[in-house]
Every structure is written in structure tokens, then in C-alpha cells.
Amino acid sequence: MTSAIDGEPVPPDLFASRRQRLLAGRGGLVASAVSGVVVIGGLAAVFWLAPGGATMRYFFFNPHFMWQAFIGDPSKGFYSVGLGLLTNLWIFALAEALVLVVGLLLASARLSQSPVLFPFRLLATAYTDVFRGIPILLVIFIVGFGLPELNLGYVSSQSPAVYGCASLVISYSAYVAEVYRAGVLSIPHGQLLASRSLGLTHATTMRRVILPQAVRTVIPPLLNDLISLQKDTALVSVLGAIETTRAAQIYGSTVFNFSGYTVAAILFLILTVPMTRFTDHLIARDRARRLAGA
Amino acid sequence: MSEVVLALHEVQKRFKDHAVLNGVSLTLRRHEVVCLIGASGSGKSTLLRCANLLERIDGGDVELFGQSLLDPRVDPDRVRRHIGLVFQSFNLFPHLSVIDNILLGPVHALKRPRAEVRAEALELLERIGLAARAEDYPDRLSGGQQQRVAIVRSLAMRPSLLLLDEVTSALDPTLVGEVLDLLTDLARQGTTMLVATHEMGFARDVAHRVAFLEGGRVIEEGPARDVLDHPREGATRAFLERVR
Numbered sequence: 275m276t277s278a279i280d281g282e283p284v285p286p287d288l289f290a291s292r293r294q295r296l297l298a299g300r301g302g303l304v305a306s307a308v309s310g311v312v313v314i315g316g317l318a319a320v321f322w323l324a325p326g327g328a329t330m331r332y333f334f335f336n337p338h339f340m341w342q343a344f345i346g347d348p349s350k351g352f353y354s355v356g357l358g359l360l361t362n363l364w365i366f367a368l369a370e371a372l373v374l375v376v377g378l379l380l381a382s383a384r385l386s387q388s389p390v391l392f393p394f395r396l397l398a399t400a401y402t403d404v405f406r407g408i409p410i411l412l413v414i415f416i417v418g419f420g421l422p423e424l425n426l427g428y429v430s431s432q433s434p435a436v437y438g439c440a441s442l443v444i445s446y447s448a449y450v451a452e453v454y455r456a457g458v459l460s461i462p463h464g465q466l467l468a469s470r471s472l473g474l475t476h477a478t479t480m481r482r483v484i485l486p487q488a489v490r491t492v493i494p495p496l497l498n499d500l501i502s503l504q505k506d507t508a509l510v511s512v513l514g515a516i517e518t519t520r521a522a523q524i525y526g527s528t529v530f531n532f533s534g535y536t537v538a539a540i541l542f543l544i545l546t547v548p549m550t551r552f553t554d555h556l557i558a559r560d561r562a563r564r565l566a567g568a
Numbered sequence: 569m570s571e572v573v574l575a576l577h578e579v580q581k582r583f584k585d586h587a588v589l590n591g592v593s594l595t596l597r598r599h600e601v602v603c604l605i606g607a608s609g610s611g612k613s614t615l616l617r618c619a620n621l622l623e624r625i626d627g628g629d630v631e632l633f634g635q636s637l638l639d640p641r642v643d644p645d646r647v648r649r650h651i652g653l654v655f656q657s658f659n660l661f662p663h664l665s666v667i668d669n670i671l672l673g674p675v676h677a678l679k680r681p682r683a684e685v686r687a688e689a690l691e692l693l694e695r696i697g698l699a700a701r702a703e704d705y706p707d708r709l710s711g712g713q714q715q716r717v718a719i720v721r722s723l724a725m726r727p728s729l730l731l732l733d734e735v736t737s738a739l740d741p742t743l744v745g746e747v748l749d750l751l752t753d754l755a756r757q758g759t760t761m762l763v764a765t766h767e768m769g770f771a772r773d774v775a776h777r778v779a780f781l782e783g784g785r786v787i788e789e790g791p792a793r794d795v796l797d798h799p800r801e802g803a804t805r806a807f808l809e810r811v812r
């Protein structure tokens with residue numbers, strides 16, 4: 275063998291190292307099992323053996339208190355963390371539906387081309403800039419404490435949960451609008467040219483050509499935002515709405531045990547993990563499809 | 569002489585301060601095939617897009633059947649229904665089957681009954697030997713097949729003229745022939761076409777006239793064989809020597 279560059283003979287160096295071969299074969303399985311036991315076992319050991327380990331387990335993971343917090347007992351002054359989740363659920367369901375629609379309207383306004391729609395384009399741009407820039411917590415305070423002060427009849431006489439839900443819609447619409455818009459802008463310009471060349475209007479082009487293609491790219495980031503929205507229903511508690519986090523907090527200050535927080539966390543995980551897994555599955559499927567196409 | 573279908577008068581087009589078209593004049597008559605030749609970047613694509621109002625022109629005029637398209641009463645969408653445009657990169661709609669690609673314009677722009685257009689579309693596909701692929705998605709077809717479907721998609725609109733923008737430039741050399749054969753057939757049937765191309769053999773054999781674009785102007789124009797075999801202008805001669 276000679277080097278192609280200077281003609282010097284070079285020794286052939288074609289074999290993987292012993293270590294590489296070990297890790298690639300059945301050794302790999304053993305290695306991942308060993309490292310799994312070491313890492314996870316190590317973390318568990320820290321948890322069990324830390325000086326305050328027992329105290330911590332008592333305050334956060336006590337099965338008795340967890341169950342008590344879960345079912346609640348208003349006669350003793352605390353609410354059910356489990357029932358509280360129902361509040362999170364309806365806030366999420368309502369907010370989700372509204373966010374998807376309002377976001378689409380905002381994105382359509384920003385993507386419009388007609389001169390007549392210029393003011394809407396401007397307003398939609400300002401809206402997305404402003405509400406992506408303000409922390410959701412502040413929006414919740416402003417809406418939740420501001421609107422009742424307006425003394426505006428119906429608008430000023432809603433429950434904290436409704437104001438919280440409205441705040442989430444206001445903030446998340448801005449994010450979701452940008453997800454939609456990025457999806458539309460990701461479609462190659464040639465698609466628009468081809469459609470308009472057939473004499474299709476801008477609106478028909480969006481509906482028949484651009485949006486059907488954009489939907490596929492948009493779904494994973496959209497699901498990510500919805501997962502965040504699910505968790506952020508907990509922020510509504512700052513207005514005093516008795517949702518799951520607030521119930522856990524009340525339980526904690528009544529019974530002096532924080533196991534209610536753990537229950538709330540587990541309940542959120544039960545909601546979000548399936549959605550997270552589903553999103554990852556969609557992303558993987560889309561990637562496989564793109565690789566097959568290329 | 570037959571009726572003038574498309575006429576460009578001193579058309580100007582700038583992108584920011586980059587002047588691409590500096591007064592281009594060109595006419596296209598019914599049943600005529602005109603080839604537009606010129607170096608890459610000479611403005612062939614821009615010219616075609618100005619002709620169907622995908623680009624707004626900065627000066628001059630574009631007329632379709634004698635009607636100025638700058639008239640404020642003109643609806644660009646209606647104009648484009650009479651002018652087919654075929655792209656270098658096909659631009660088929662990947663989310664629609666071959667047949668739905670073809671039906672989209674007639675059904676949703678012309679509002680014609682789906683069943684009627686479908687029968688016509690299948691007939692057109694039959695003519696290019698792709699009727700069996702009607703339900704396939706575009707990514708299942710070869711480049712040459714995709715481009716022929718794109719041409720059929722334009723034809724299904726029953727346009728008054730076809731604009732073709734280097735429709736063979738993105739194709740594997742072995743697939744160029746099938747697309748040029750289709751264009752030759754169309755020319756024989758009297759389809760009015762303005763064809764931007766680097767295929768000099770096609771231009772010589774099929775085009776009635778050739779226009780050479782350089783520096784944002786048509787600097788030489790005439791019967792295909794005259795321009796291609798006996799160019800009068802030095803620039804035309806230099807260009808032809810380079811592409812040969």
C-alpha cells in the first residue's frame with residue numbers, strides 16, 4: 275500500500291481497536307446494563323443515604339400523606355389535589371382550543387398580502403412581539419387583578435380560573451401564531467409560484483397548497499407548546515383558583531407535609547408524558563420519511 | 569399573419585437598484601413557438617414571470633390579446649388562468665397525487681366540474697403515457713415524468729399560451745429527450761409557446777423565431793435558423809460558441 279499523496283508506503287490500519295469491538299458486540303449490552311445500574315443506583319443511594327434522607331422522604335413521599343392530599347378533606351381545611359386537576363384540565367382544554375384558533379387568525383393576519391389588511395398585519399405583528407416578550411406570570415397578574423378593577427360588568431365579574439385561562443390564551447396565541455407562520459414560511463417558494471401561476475387566488479393557494487404541507491412540519495412544535503400550556507395551567511394558582519398546585523399548597527400549610535406537591539407533580543406527569551412520547555414519535559416518523567425521500 | 573397573443577413593449581424590471589430588464593420588446597403570435605436564449609442571469613426567468621404578472625414591472629407594457637395588463641381593472645388571477653407557466657424545478661404539489669395536481673387549477677380556479685375535468689386530465693395523461701400513474705404521488709416519478717406531468721397540469725387549464733422556463737435544465741441527460749419530444753408534439757399541434765432554453769438543437773428544429781437576451785434587452789431576434797446559424801451580432805455569436 276502506498277500513500278496517494280507522496281507515494282510513501284504506509285502500513286494498512288483497518289482494524290477497530292479491541293475496546294471498540296468489545297463495545298460494539300455483546301459487550302455493548304453488558305456495558306449499558308452496568309452503566310445503568312451504576313448511575314441510577316448511585317442517584318438512589320444519594321437519596322436514601324443523605325443525612326436528611328429520611329426527613330425528606332417523610333415530608334415529600336409519605337404514602338399516607340400523599341393519599342390524604344390526593345382525596346382531600348374540606349372539613350379539615352384542605353382540598354383534594356386530585357379533584358384540583360379537573361380545574362387544570364378544563365382550563366387547558368378551553369385554552370388549547372382557543373389558542374389554536376386565535377393563533378391561526380394572528381398568523382393569517384401576519385401572512386396576509388392584501389393592502390386592505392395592512393392594519394391587521396401591523397396589529398398582529400405588534401401583538402406577537404408584545405406577548406412573547408412579557409412573562410406569562412405578569413400577564414396573569416395584569417388580567418387577573420386588572421380586569422375586575424375595570425367594573426365592566428360581565429368582563430369584571432369572572433372567576434380567577436377564567437381570568438387565568440384568558441391570560442394563557444393571550445400569551446400562548448402569540449407563540450402558536452409564530453409556529454404556524456414558521457411552518458408556512460418553510461414551504462418552498464416554488465409551491466406558491468406554481469399555484470398562483472394556475473390562477474389560484476392567495477386564499478385558495480394557502481388553503482389547498484401551503485397549509486396542507488405546513489401542517490406536517492407544524493405539528494411537533496405545536497404539541498411542544500401544548501405540553502407547556504398544560505403545565506402552565508398551574509400558574510393560575512397565583513390568582514387563588516383552587517387547581518391542583520394550589521390544593522397541594524393549601525394541604526402543605528394545613529398539615530405541614532409537602533407530599534401533596536409530589537402528588538401534583540405525578541398527576542402532571544400522567545398528563546404530559548403520553549403527549550411528550552407522542553410528539554417524539556411524530557418527530558422520529560417525520561425524520562424517517564425525510565431520510566427516505568432524500 | 570395570425571393574431572398577436574402576447575406583446576411586451578419596452579418592459580423594464582429592477583430588483584432594488586439591479587436593473588434586470590432594460591426595455592425588452594417581444595411579440596408572440598398564435599401557433600408560434602419562440603425560443604428565448606441568453607446566458608444564465610440574463611433575465612429569462614424574470615421576463616417570463618413579468619409576462620404572467622408574478623412580477624410587477626417597473627416600466628413598459630405587457631399586452632395579452634391587445635389588452636394592457638397594467639390596466640387597473642385587470643385581475644392578475646384571471647390573467648394567469650390564460651397563461652401556463654412551467655418551471656425548471658417542476659414544482660409539482662407533493663401532497664397531491666398526479667391527477668389531483670392536474671385537477672387543482674381547473675376545479676378551484678376555473679370552477680369546472682370535477683368529473684368532466686378528470687376525464688380530460690386522464691386523456692392528457694394517456695397521451696404522455698402516464699395514465700397508469702394517475703394516483704401516484706409525484707415523488708414516485710422520475711424527473712422526466714414529473715416535468716411532463718407539470719406540462720400537462722398547465723395544459724389542463726386550456727391556456728392561450730405556455731411559458732416554459734428551462735424545463736429540461738434540472739433533468740438527468742437521459743430524460744431530456746422525453747420532455748423535448750412532448751414539446752415538439754405540442755408545437756406541431758399549434759400550441760403557442762415562449763420557451764426559455766439552452767437546448768439549441770430544439771430551438772433550431774422547433775422554434776419559429778429565436779430571441780437573444782443580453783444586458784436586459786433583446787439584442788437579436790429573427791427566424792430560428794437565421795439567428796442560430798448566421799448571427800448578426802457579435803454577442804450572439806460569442807454566446808452560441810460558448811453553449812455549443
Ligand SMILES: Nc1ncnc2c1ncn2[C@@H]1O[C@H](COP(=O)(O)OP(=O)(O)O)[C@@H](O)[C@H]1O
Nearest residue numbers: 583586588606607608609610611612613614615
Ligand atoms: N427575486 C429576485 N430578487 C433579486 N434579484 C433577482 C430576483 N430574481 C432574479 N434576480 C436577479 O435577476 C437576474 C436575472 O435572473 P433570472 O431572470 O433568473 O435569469 P435567467 O433565468 O436568465 O438565468 C439575476 O442577476 C438574478 O440574480
Ligand SMILES: [Mg+2]
Nearest residue numbers: 612613733734
Ligand atoms: Mg432562469
